Amino acid sequence: MVDAQGTLVNDxxxxxxxxxxxxxxxxxxFVAIDLAHGLGSNLFxxxxxxxNADGTYSYKLxxxxxxxxxxxxxxxxxxxxxxxxxxxxxxxxxxxxVAANGGSDLVYVPDNNVETVKQVVNILSKxxxxxxxxxxxxFGSIAGTLPLSSINLKGDAQTPTPxxxxxxxxxxxxxxxxxxxxxxxxxxxxxxxxGMHGSFGRGDTFNNMAAIGPDFKxxxxxxAPVSNADVATTLANILGFNIRSNGDLTGRVISEALKGGPxxxxxxxxxxxxxxxxxxxxxxxxxxxxxxxxxFDAAGFSNGTVGLKTGEKxxxxxxxxxxxxxxxxxxxxxxxxxxxLALAGAGVTYTxxxxxxxxxxxxxxxxxxxGAGPKTTGxxxxxxxxxNLIAPGGKVGDPLGTEVQFAENIDKNPDLLSGGGDFGVxxxxxxxxxxDANGNPVYPHNYVRVNNIFDVAKAAGLYTAYxxxxxxxxxxxxxxxxxxxxxxxxxxxxxxxxxDPKTGKLIDASDNPDNLPWxxxxxxLF
Numbered sequence: 001m002v003d004a005q006g007t008l009v010n011d012x013x014x015x016x017x018x019x020x021x022x023x024x025x026x027x028x029x030f031v032a033i034d035l036a037h038g039l040g041s042n043l044f045x046x047x048x049x050x051x052n053a054d055g056t057y058s059y060k061l062x063x064x065x066x067x068x069x070x071x072x073x074x075x076x077x078x079x080x081x082x083x084x085x086x087x088x089x090x091x092x093x094x095x096x097x098v099a100a101n102g103g104s105d106l107v108y109v110p111d112n113n114v115e116t117v118k119q120v121v122n123i124l125s126k127x128x129x130x131x132x133x134x135x136x137x138x139f140g141s142i143a144g145t146l147p148l149s150s151i152n153l154k155g156d157a158q159t160p161t162p163x164x165x166x167x168x169x170x171x172x173x174x175x176x177x178x179x180x181x182x183x184x185x186x187x188x189x190x191x192x193x194x195g196m197h198g199s200f201g202r203g204d205t206f207n208n209m210a211a212i213g214p215d216f217k218x219x220x221x222x223x224a225p226v227s228n229a230d231v232a233t234t235l236a237n238i239l240g241f242n243i244r245s246n247g248d249l250t251g252r253v254i255s256e257a258l259k260g261g262p263x264x265x266x267x268x269x270x271x272x273x274x275x276x277x278x279x280x281x282x283x284x285x286x287x288x289x290x291x292x293x294x295x296f297d298a299a300g301f302s303n304g305t306v307g308l309k310t311g312e313k314x315x316x317x318x319x320x321x322x323x324x325x326x327x328x329x330x331x332x333x334x335x336x337x338x339x340x341l342a343l344a345g346a347g348v349t350y351t352x353x354x355x356x357x358x359x360x361x362x363x364x365x366x367x368x369x370x371g372a373g374p375k376t377t378g379x380x381x382x383x384x385x386x387x388n389l390i391a392p393g394g395k396v397g398d399p400l401g402t403e404v405q406f407a408e409n410i411d412k413n414p415d416l417l418s419g420g421g422d423f424g425v426x427x428x429x430x431x432x433x434x435x436d437a438n439g440n441p442v443y444p445h446n447y448v449r450v451n452n453i454f455d456v457a458k459a460a461g462l463y464t465a466y467x468x469x470x471x472x473x474x475x476x477x478x479x480x481x482x483x484x485x486x487x488x489x490x491x492x493x494x495x496x497x498x499x500d501p502k503t504g505k506l507i508d509a510s511d512n513p514d515n516l517p518w519x520x521x522x523x524x525l526f
Contacts, residue, residue: 002128002129002169002171002185003169003171004171004172004173004183007128008024009024009025009026009127009128009129009185010127010128011026011030011034011127011128011129012033012034012037012038013026013027013029013030013033013034013037013064013069014026014027014030016033016064016065016067017067018064018067018069019067026129026185026187027069028069028070028072028073028100028187028188028189029069029070029072029073029074029075029098029100029187030073030129030187031073031075031098031100031105031107031124031166031187032070032073032074032075032077032098032100033064033069033070033075034123034127035075035077035096035098035107035120035123035124036064036075036077037064038119038120038123039077039095039096039116039119039120039123041077041078041079041095041096042061042077042078042079042080042081042083043061043062043064043070043075043076043077044059044060044061044062044075044076044077044078044083044092044094045059045060045062045070045071045074045075045076046059046070046074046075046076046092046097047070047071047072047074048060048071049088051088052084055086055087056084056085056086056087057084057085057086057087057088058082058083058084059076059083059084059092061081061082061083070100072100072189073098073100073105073187073188073189074097074098074099074100075096075097075098075100076092076094076096076097077094077095077096077097077098078092078093078094078095079095080093091110093110094110095109095110095111095113095116096108096109096116096120097109097110099162100187100188101187101198102186102187102188102190102196102197102198102199103167103168103170103184103185103186103196103197103198103199103200103201103204104165104166104167104168104198104199104200105165105166105168105187106162106164106165106166107120107162107163107164107165107166108160108162108163109163109164112138112139112163114139114140117135117136117139117142117163117164118142120163120164121133121135121142121144121145121164124164124166125144125277125279125281126279128169129168129169129185130166130167130168130169130301130304131167131168131169131170131200131300131301131304131305132146132166132167132200132283132284132299132300132301132304132305133145133146133164133165133166133167133283134146134147134148134150134151134153134164134165134167134283134299135147135148135163135164136148136154136161136162136163136164137149137154139163141275143274143275143276143277143278144274144275144276144277144279144281144282144283145164145274145277145283146272146274146283146285146299148161148162148165150272150285151165151285151296151299152249152294152296153165155247155249156246156247167199167200167299167300167305168184168185168186168187168199169184169185169300169301169304169305170182170183170184170185170199170200170201170203170204170300170304170305170306171183171306172203172306178202178203178306178307179202179203179206179306179307180203181203182201182202182203182204182306184196184197184199184201184203184204185199186198186199199305200296200298200299200300200305200308201298201300201305201306201307201308202297202298202305202306202307202308203306203307205296205297205298205307206297206307207227207228209226209228209231211254211257214259215238215258215259216257216258216259217257217258217259217261220257222254222256222257223264224254224256224264224265224267224290225267225288225289225290225295226254226295227251227295228251229250229251230251230252230253230254230293231251232251233250233251233252233253234251234252234253234254234257234258237253237258238258248292251293252290252291252293265290265291266290267288267289267290268288268289269286269287269288269289270286270287270289271284271285271286271287271309271310271311272284272285272287273285273310273311276461276463280463280465280486280487281301282301282302282463283299283300283301284299284300284301284302284308284310284311285298285299286298286299286307286308286309317368318343319364319365319368320340321361321469323337323340325351325353328340328341328344328349355367356373356374357373357374358374358380358381360380360381360382361382361469362379362380362381362382362406362476363377363379363380363381365468365474365477366379366448366452366476366477369452369453369454369477370448370450370451370452370453372450376449376450377448377449377450378447378448378449379447379448379476382405382406382407382473383403383404383405383406383407384403384404384405385401385402385403385404386401386402386404386434387400387401388400388401388436388437389401389402389404389434389435389436389437389442390402390434390435390436390437390439391403391434391435392431392432392433392434392435393431394435395435395439396435396437396438396439400437402434404434404442404447406444406447406470406472406473406475406476407470407473408470408473408492408493408494409432410428410429410432410433410444410472410473411427411428411429411470411471411472411492412427412428412429414492414494414495415494415495415496415508415509416492416495416508417491417492417495417497417506417507417508418471418491418492419470419471419472419490419491419492419495421471421472422471423471423488423489423490423491424471424472424475424488424489424490425443425471425472425475425478425482425488427471427472427492428443428471428472428475429472443475443482444472444473444474444475444476444478445475445476445477445478445479445480445481445482445484446480446482447476448476448479448480450480451479451480451484452477452479452484454466454477454478454479454484454485455479455480455481455484458483458484458486463486463487464484464485464486464487465485465486465487465488465489466485466487466488466489466490467488467489467490467491468490469490469491469492469493470490470492470493471490471491471492474488474490475488491506495508496508496509497509
């Protein structure tokens, strides 16, 4: 699971069977398995090397489909069918190396191929067990990731620098005590509760420190950020040592805790944000700072790391077709709308609200998004007439004037949840659209005269999402340019569907096995 609601992992490795691993669970080595599969390459175990008669070493080729996985989670990924080295100290010629580390994994790309790095980032950013990616600065800026230098992992050390650091998802089972109930995905053979750590979740990073001795204040509580790296620097200062440093990634002297030191030191806090990836993911880093010394509190994707504060506000507009003020007060409906009533009880309720005229879905939702009525947007209904357009299937020169209907009628197949396409514009049958005077198809988003809040938000660098009842028709919210919504998903409300009692999910009726009974009554939706 990747959250307290029981959402399951969606990766390749969890679909396979491994000895000692429950079905649907992540095996140790899941990152190596998923990356090898995503890259279309072979997987070898660096911890299963055989010494050959000529002194060379060969690494064991693994077949995850046969239940084989890395012994300790580490993996060598290569295109070759065999992988060997001349001796035990030579690095194997792998394309990608995965070092499993529990709450975070390290990924190395030995030939420093930036395209390989981008491929790996693309694969990992889609896995719901990942919450944040950090990439070696030398590969440049990659959308959705932050540089290694942002977390002080780019310095003067002689050990190899990982190309990518993966932070795994964390979540809490007790919202009132999140740090003490943190659960973390981990690439390890240990189970939750067996001492695993290493994530960027605040349940792992929030440390305990105390000091006592003749040089420290008595009964003093230090509110400034401190870390393990400050201990050696502070002790050296007390003892009068001058420790020479090879770089500037060092701790500070905790002067405020020492006798004769200041009562307090100034500190600041901030949030570092990556550029947004194509799938909408951004890596965030919460930090505090005293002077030039930075302290990292939490990092990851939004809603993917315990204690992470992104500094961004989220706005959700929820509109329920046909739900009236009188319905909220109707005792007969209370049991059917518990979540709506809970929302109303926690916020502001307007008892004298009025909808757009006419009171239809299209002018209503466009009023929400544009602040304008039908006379300004040009949209009065989802089924209207336009004297300047040519009927669907027509051609240039045909008489102008046609019915304009943007609902399930423009779906490729309105009997399917997807509308016969991609739950979006790809579900539109272009032959069913009206044409302008030049013979160009008029999509729903072309029909609106004004921009909307999604256009404005996207222009400001924000991420937008929308879902409604027709995959094609509600392209109308995409704004004049047709790209205002980043994440658009609208199942067809008129599709022929059933509810799978095993998963509780809607499926197309055509997928229904003849002997499968369907759940009744429907679950509470609101």
